[in-house]
Amino acid sequence: xxxxxxxxxxxxxxxxxxxxxxxxxxxxxxxxxxxxxxxxxxxxxxxxxxxxxxxxxxxxxxxxxxxxxxxxxxxxxxxxxxxxxxxxxxxxxxxxxxxxxxxxxxxxxxxxxxxxxxxxxxxxxxxxxxxxxxxxxxxxxxxxxxxxxxxxxxxxxxxxxxxxxxxxxxxxxxxxxxxxxxxxxxxxxxxxxxxxxxxxxxxxxxxxxxxxxxxxxxxxxxxxxxxxxxxxxxxxxxxxxxxxxxxxxxxxxxxxxxxxxxxxxxxxxxxxxxxxxxxxxxxxxxxxxxxxxxxxxxxxxxxxxxxxxxxxxxxxxxxxxxxxxxxxxxxxxxxxx
Ligand code: KG4
Ligand code: ZN
Numbered sequence: 001x002x003x004x005x006x007x008x009x010x011x012x013x014x015x016x017x018x019x020x021x022x023x024x025x026x027x028x029x030x031x032x033x034x035x036x037x038x039x040x041x042x043x044x045x046x047x048x049x050x051x052x053x054x055x056x057x058x059x060x061x062x063x064x065x066x067x068x069x070x071x072x073x074x075x076x077x078x079x080x081x082x083x084x085x086x087x088x089x090x091x092x093x094x095x096x097x098x099x100x101x102x103x104x105x106x107x108x109x110x111x112x113x114x115x116x117x118x119x120x121x122x123x124x125x126x127x128x129x130x131x132x133x134x135x136x137x138x139x140x141x142x143x144x145x146x147x148x149x150x151x152x153x154x155x156x157x158x159x160x161x162x163x164x165x166x167x168x169x170x171x172x173x174x175x176x177x178x179x180x181x182x183x184x185x186x187x188x189x190x191x192x193x194x195x196x197x198x199x200x201x202x203x204x205x206x207x208x209x210x211x212x213x214x215x216x217x218x219x220x221x222x223x224x225x226x227x228x229x230x231x232x233x234x235x236x237x238x239x240x241x242x243x244x245x246x247x248x249x250x251x252x253x254x255x256x257x258x259x260x261x262x263x264x265x266x267x268x269x270x271x272x273x274x275x276x277x278x279x280x281x282x283x284x285x286x287x288x289x290x291x292x293x294x295x296x297x298x299x300x301x302x303x304x305x306x307x308x309x310x311x312x313x314x315x316x317x318x319x320x321x322x323x324x325x326x327x328x329x330x331x332x333x334x335x336x337x
Pocket of ligand 1 (some may be wrong): 182273
């Protein structure tokens with residue numbers, strides 16, 4: 001697998017301002033400035049506020065990541081995401097590419113998540129991620145099962161037809177008064193809870209690989225309303241987590257069975273969930289499937305994963321120029337569905 005020399009990567013698609021410096025797949029620095037504290041006040045992301053916060057954070061974050069170096073190239077998330085937020089990263093990357101006279105590449109945020117297991121943190125062995133493989137991207141904005149044939153060649157097998165898995169965690173957490181974002185809070189509050197105390201539905205979908213979380217959200221709302229102050233918070237959190245994890249594991253199982261793929265990569269913010277990681281790992285182990293997932297800090301949004309995807313594309317001779325645009329919605333590059 002061929003990587004480009006040193007790459008400065010920038011990620012501003014949502015609520016983290018991040019910059020990373022990579023040498024090949026080696027992540028030398030990965031700085032993440034989170035806007036979570038600000039968005040917490042409103043219980044979710046306010047796009048205009050996110051863009052402003054990126055403007056304030058971007059230069060100090062880049063300066064910290066660079067440690068005085070001038071990289072050989074720039075990689076920046078240019079799709080999909082909040083358009084105002086994306087523009088901050090893309091405009092900054094263009095200015096730096098012009099000033100340093102180095103090449104520039106725009107990266108699809110989900111390709112970054114998909115290739116995140118290839119990023120090598122200091123002191124870590126490079127991940128052995130085989131191609132082709134099955135990937136589950138589970139984040140705050142996306143829940144997709146992807147047949148990764150090779151780098152840049154993606155086949156979408158299934159996806160959520162309504163809410164993303166991370167949204168299901170976040171909305172459940174809000175109902176329990178845990179604030180935003182809720183995935184981690186659900187995990188922590190549910191750690192000692194009984195996952196079978198409250199029965200929650202796992203929706204079936206027309207396509208065997210699609211997912212649906214809106215029925216679960218409604219059922220959880222009814223449960224919270226019905227139980228009122230008598231609700232056991234730990235049991236409710238554990239039951240919600242169990243329902244989301246079961247749905248994700250079920251679709252992975254079906255997709256592995258029907259494709260015959262022997263590697264599963266779990267990526268995206270929800271991949272930080274301990275219950276999902278251990279359940280999928282156990283399931284894979286039982287079926288002789290290799291299980292790969294990045295370290296926690298590379299699950300939630302970060303620039304290192306954008307650097308890895310960008311570096312691989314740059315090494316293939318791909319380039320963007322100063323006319324590069326950014327898009328709120330865009331399919332994965334090379335996607336066949
Ligand atoms: O990938 P990410 O940082 O941003 C998007 O691209 O959406 O994912 C953020 C999502 C949030 O919904 C958050 O609640 C969820 O990942 N998340 C978790 C955990 N840590 C983050 N969900 C469940 N358990 C966790 N430990
Ligand atoms: Zn993401």
